[in-house]
Amino acid sequence: MSDRVFNFNPGPATLPLPVISEAQRELHNFKNTGMSILEVSHRAKEYEEVQTETENLLKELLGAPSDYRVLFMGGGASSQFAFIPLNFLTPGAQADYILSGSFAQKAYEEASRIGKVNIAATTKGTNYDRVPALDEIKLSANPAYVHLTSNNTIYGTQWQKFPEFNDTPLVADMSSDILARPIDASKFDLIYAGAQKNLGPAGVTVVLLNPELLAKANTNLPVIFQYGTFVKNNSLYNTPPTFAIYIINLVLKWLKNNGGVPAIAERNKEKAGLIYKTIDNSDGFYKGHAQKDSRSLMNITFRLPSEELETAFAGEAKKAGLVGLKGHRSVGGMRASIYNAMPVEGCKTLAEFMKDFQKKNG
Numbered sequence: 001m002s003d004r005v006f007n008f009n010p011g012p013a014t015l016p017l018p019v020i021s022e023a024q025r026e027l028h029n030f031k032n033t034g035m036s037i038l039e040v041s042h043r044a045k046e047y048e049e050v051q052t053e054t055e056n057l058l059k060e061l062l063g064a065p066s067d068y069r070v071l072f073m074g075g076g077a078s079s080q081f082a083f084i085p086l087n088f089l090t091p092g093a094q095a096d097y098i099l100s101g102s103f104a105q106k107a108y109e110e111a112s113r114i115g116k117v118n119i120a121a122t123t124k125g126t127n128y129d130r131v132p133a134l135d136e137i138k139l140s141a142n143p144a145y146v147h148l149t150s151n152n153t154i155y156g157t158q159w160q161k162f163p164e165f166n167d168t169p170l171v172a173d174m175s176s177d178i179l180a181r182p183i184d185a186s187k188f189d190l191i192y193a194g195a196q197k198n199l200g201p202a203g204v205t206v207v208l209l210n211p212e213l214l215a216k217a218n219t220n221l222p223v224i225f226q227y228g229t230f231v232k233n234n235s236l237y238n239t240p241p242t243f244a245i246y247i248i249n250l251v252l253k254w255l256k257n258n259g260g261v262p263a264i265a266e267r268n269k270e271k272a273g274l275i276y277k278t279i280d281n282s283d284g285f286y287k288g289h290a291q292k293d294s295r296s297l298m299n300i301t302f303r304l305p306s307e308e309l310e311t312a313f314a315g316e317a318k319k320a321g322l323v324g325l326k327g328h329r330s331v332g333g334m335r336a337s338i339y340n341a342m343p344v345e346g347c348k349t350l351a352e353f354m355k356d357f358q359k360k361n362g
């Protein structure tokens with residue numbers, strides 16, 4: 001489809017074209033209801049089937065233990081920053097946060113409004129150019145949970161190996177790399193992700209929850225702020241973002257039909273490799289922000305020799321059909337977000353564009 005660009009935006013982000021085509025095909029009349037899925041009741045059998053199938057696909061693709069629950073919530077990943085301490089940072093307890101970027105920092109700040117928090121490690125000193133080494137993490141005496149961010153969307157860093165803390169619950173914000181590579185889901189007690197990066201459209205946040213952690217939750221909260229409410233009601237206590245969940249359903253089927261997480265992980269390595277290689281072979285024209293052993297496969301951050309060149313780069317890239325490459329203001333420069341749905345072709349085209357741009361301007 002020549003009217004499509006390669007979309008490197010950090011989120012909302014590119015979706016698989018077959019998903020968009022399928023949604024378009026069945027938008028007019030969903031499964032012979034004579035209605036669009038947008039118009040179907042969230043209590044209708046046709047919708048409940050979609051949601052249940054989406055839950056099961058998520059558990060299957062994440063390799064989650066069978067008793068874990070999948071929840072569909074509103075408010076974005078940012079609302080989880082508050083939900084988590086409201087439910088699990090109970091009076092008298094303390095929670096530990098590992099600060100590896102701005103979203104981790106926001107999660108920490110939100111929790112500090114609710115209870116006692118400890119910074120277990122931070123890489124702020126070097127503008128979050130890496131994730132902490134495992135031996136830099138210092139937990140407090142008996143934390144209610146440890147929170148980390150698996151992929152730092154703004155800085156372009158990603159944990160290569162996750163810490164393990166025996167009996168302390170581990171909570172992870174996986175908004176920007178959920179289902180990008182195999183993980184051992186049983187090592188996490190709560191995983192959350194805003195859908196608009198690697199799962200689907202904006203408007204829904206996916207939560208994977210260990211019932212053992214849920215058992216410790218504060219139930220002295222408004223019902224809408226309790227994870228237990230979502231568990232008990234299968235995320236149907238109130239109206240869930242039905243269309244966003246439906247699109248996730250299509251994305252997960254696309255992922256499964258393309259070999260699942262192991263296959264996409266290989267493709268993600270290949271894609272990121274094309275761009276990192278171009279950076280590394282540029283004799284310093286392109287400078288990566290992330291230290292090499294923390295490099296993200298999802299968000300690639302790099303600078304050019306001057307801000308003028310960075311502006312020219314973004315402008316010319318756009319003309320070449322490569323959009324959304326401007327970096328976040330806290331890092332500057334460029335950022336290529338190459339989530340699961342970005343085709344290899346997009347990364348090849350970007351790598352070629354980078355080489356040409358350097359030839360003309362280097």
Ligand SMILES: *Cc1c(COP(=O)(O)O)cnc(C)c1O
Nearest residue numbers: 076077078103153173175176194
């Ligand atoms: C985008 C992002 C968020 C914020 O998500 P919202 O859905 O906009 O609240 C949080 N954490 C990470 C890692 C992100 O990439």
